[in-house]
Amino acid sequence: MTEKWDFWIDRGGTFTDVIGRDPQGGLHARKLLSENPEAYADAAIQGIRDLLGLKSSSAIPPGLIGDIKMGTTVATNALLERKGDRVLLLTTKGFRDALRIAYQARPDIFAKEIILPEQLYERVVEIDERVRADGWVERLLDVAACHPAIEQAKADGIDAVAIVFMHAWKYPDHEKAVAKVCRKLGFAQVSVSHEVSPLIKLVGRGDTTVVDAYLSPILSRYVQRVAGELGAGPRLMFMMSSGGLTAADMFQGKDALLSGPAGG
Known part of the structure; x- marks a missing residue:
């Protein structure tokens, strides 16, 4: 024993x-x-x-x-009570509403009033880049052009970022470059879709990445507190x-x- x-x-x-x-x-x-x-x-x-x-x-x-x-249930309760961290969503230009629109699932198809679920991200910044489904780069990323909007979000007190680009599971280099910028600017939490959930389908991958950015800071603080005591x-x-x-x-x-x- x-x-x-x-x-x-x-x-x-x-x-x-x-x-x-x-x-x-x-x-x-x-x-x-x-x-x-x-x-x-x-x-x-x-x-x-x-x-x-x-x-x-x-x-x-x-x-x-x-x-x-x-x-x-620290993360469970934070999600249910909407007590996660403020999140900035960075996504491919033209797809700012993709996660909000999602799959248009309607559990009650005859409902006259459709109430969309509350989004976990607070702000969206579109990044001018585009990768095709086969991994071919259709529009190169301009890293310098990303800085002002991301810097402004950081200055406004947002400290968590979710990076979700089209087909990043196939070609992750653009996400990696923007993640490097965010970490250099001092964001405490940087969740990148090709790392968090490297799967095909933008919405599922994006939702998982946003949840990770929203909850990981709270979870990290709790884990650090417990580990520090032990x-x-x-x-x-x-x-x-x-x-x-x-x-x-x-x-x-x-x-x-x-x-x-x-x-x-």
Whole structure:
């Protein structure tokens, strides 16, 4: 049996459940309110402290914990409550409304009032470039021409960007060039469609990229807070929507939508 504690955590919107296995193999459970700022900063960390017999203000000693595996609804709730980061969408000129128009799906075909879903991006900037379906460059990217509009968005406080160009899954060089510009300008989150979801079909690839840009900053802040409290010792992993586990530093917004539900 391991000489360290292992933890399994379900961090929900209302309650956080913590299961700990001590070095002798015994199981221990703890349930806490997910949000209780007067008592503790983070429910998952507090649950670990409680099971280890530590005070709320105590640092977690190195060497006590082996693995921590967590499912969380942080991204799920941020999406449902529209509390993600402000997002700038950069897309091919002429396709600014492609994600809003989407596939024109109508669940109720006789509805007299069609209410379009709220978009997650705040602003759209069209980039003068064009690649054909076979990867042939029809219109070269003018990198210098991109700067003013992107710089203005950054100056206005937008700190996350989603880059979605036509057929970028086939020819990603234009996206790579614009992503380099955005990172140089200091955007904290740069989600690029050929990296996030390198698949054919603009709308699906674009929606996934926008969601990633919208949620990844919130998720990153939460993961960093938890990892900072734990220190370098424990191996921290998060459950993805697919049901698989990933290292904390690889956990992205696009993979976190169903993290909590996937873990049961």
